[in-house]
Amino acid sequence: MRSRALLPATLAATLLTVTGCGAESGSDTGAGTEAESRTTAQSSPQVPEALSFTATTVDGKPFDAKNLAGKPAVLWFWAPWCPKCKAQAAETVKVATAHQGEVNVVGVAGLDTNTAMKDFVAETKTGAFPHLSDEKGEVWKRFKVTEQSRYVILDKNGTTVYEGVLPAGKGLAEKVAGLTG
Secondary structure (H helix, E strand, C coil): CHHHHHHHHHHHHHHHHHHCCCCCCCCCCCCCCHHHHHHHHHHCCCCCHHHCCEEEECCCCEEEHHHHCCCCEEEEEECCCCHHHHHHHHHHHHHHHHCCCCCEEEEEECCCCHHHHHHHHHHHCCCCCCEEECCCCHHHHHCCCCCCCEEEEECCCCCEEEEECCHHHCCHHHHHHHHHC
C-alpha cells in the first residue's frame, strides 16, 4: 500500500525536474543535454580491469591507473638496487619521450624504501614519466610480476601483449611502435 502512495509523488517530482518547472527560460540548470551526455560517455574510454587500481607515486602524489585507459601502456617493474634496471633506464626514457602522448609509460618501483626509489629516479634521470612506490608489492602482484627488471606492455584495451625482460631495454621501441603504428 505504501508504494502506491509514493508512486504519484515520485512521478510528479520527475515531471517537474524534466520540464524544468521553477527554472527561468533559457537558464542553465547544470544538466547537459542527452547528446552532450552521449558525447562525454563516448569520449571516455572504457576502463579495463587491469587498470582498475590506485597507487601513490614516489613523489607522494595519488595515481589512478584508469587515466591510462584508451592508450597503450608500458609498465616497467624495477628495484632501486638492480643493475639490470639501471641499464634499462635510458632506453625506457627514450621510448617514453619518443611516444609521449601516444603511449603511457609508468615505472613501478618495489623491493625497497621510497627514499631509495626517489634516488633511483634522480640518478637515472627517469623523472619524465610517473613512478609508483609499490613498497607492499600490490601492483606487482596484480600483474603477477615476481622479479625486477620486467616490462608489462598493454594494448589500448588493457590486454597484456608482452611480459618479460628486455635486457638494457633492447626491443622496447619496436614493441611500442607495433602498438602505435
